[in-house]
Amino acid sequence: MTTVTSAWSSPPFRRVWGAGAISALGAEIGELAIPVLALVTLGASATELSFVRAALLLPYLILTLWLGVLVDRHPRRPLMIGADLGRALLLGLVCWFAIAGWLTIPMLIAVAGLIGALAVLYTLADFSFIPLVVDEHQLIDANARITAAQSAIGVAGAGAGGALVQLLTAPFALLVNAVGYLVSGILIARVHVDDPPAPREQRRSAFGEARVGMALLARHRVLRTLMTEASIWNLGNEVLILALTILVLQTYGFGPLVLGIILMCGGLGAFIGSTLSRRLTARFGYGRSLVAALLLGNTAPLIGVLAAATPTALSIGALAASFLVSGIGIGIANSQAVSLRQLAVAPELRARVNAGYRLVSWGALSVGAIAGGILVTALGPWSAAVLGGAVMAIASLPVALSPVRRIVSIDEVRPPGA
Secondary structure, three states, X not given: OOOOOOOOOOHHHHHHHXXXXXXXXXXXXXXXXXXXXXXXXXXXXXXXXXXXXXXXXHHHHHOHHHHHHHHHHOOHHHHHHXXXXXXXXXXXXXXXXXXXXXXXXXXXXXXXXXXXXXXXXXXXXHHHHHHHHOOHHHHHHHHHHHHHHHHHHHHHHHHHHHHHHHHHOHHHHHHHHHHHHHHXXXXXXXXXXXXXXXXXXXXXXXXXXHXXXXXXXXXXXXXXXXXXXXXXXHHHHHHHXXXXXXXXXXXXXXXXXXXXXXXXXXXXXXXXXXXHHHHHHHHHOHHHHHHHHHHHHHHHHHHHHHXXXXXXXXXXXXXXXXXXXXXXXXXXXXXXXXXXXXHOOOHHHHHHHHHHXXXXXXXXXXXXXHHHHHHHHHXXXXXXXXXXXXXXXXXXXXXXXXXXXXXXXXXXOOOOOO
């Protein structure tokens, strides 16, 4: 049995949870508003949309290692606050420029790159901040609660995002996203925990510190396996989502609300899965429940896309059902995988190792965005979506065939002396 206790008794955690929930609501709306802004308002092509997506994701490929060193050297809370406020300002400017008629595709690409860089900074800082806010036996519950909140907001946010974009237009929907980041930054500013920077005498060059994180990641069997699965999944998912956006909005002629409903089902499934994660981990251990969840979540989208070859209500229903099932698997797996990654390395190396993990796994997103634009242009959106779903389906194999499936307790991955 794996020891798991509630994190809700920690007031700092409740503030961090609230900040994440509010910013996630805005981000869900923005996730729909940005592609609609590019496709509908600015008349972008599939290739131009892929450039917007790639700009948003490219910082994970080129900045992650260096920002990971920054996070390990400095207190995390001010970095998170700055990232939230910076994204709020940038989205507010996009809204203003779009309403004034000044926004262009190159400008949107540039702003997307800046927002992506701040998202990298926030993600790395948040990953290392959560273990400072709760005790280690509360960590899986904390991650499950964060996943559950994000998933529940995915349910409301995707549907609300589709409705807002359709009723108010994409620029005003992005303004809601900006307000979410602003409120999140205010809540993080109210969290006070012991978060000291690394002593200066322990610091080496940025390159040397980044290399230490990459070296540990490369030789750690659990982290290496999880990184491989995440990279393959992200590559396929980015192709799928880009192709699906064009398929639903342009090829099939449905509005943003329909696309929002499909994505909303994924959020609903993830909420259901995340509520089960703690009990499944305690009952079956990390490994078996993680592998089963990955097999379920990673295979469902391919089945849904195969059933959606024509623009009918049945096709939309099949897509929505597949996203629901996929979300359940992802919701179960995410809090387990994140907890394993957080406790598998010493705290002073956590951000650098996570930076290496993000460099590879999230770097695959920018590759997938470019590949998605090429595949949609060459094969058509439905065929590109099928290919993306197929890549996602095989992503489970590295974990299913590795020793990770036999992990029962977190103690099995804890570093010596921890």
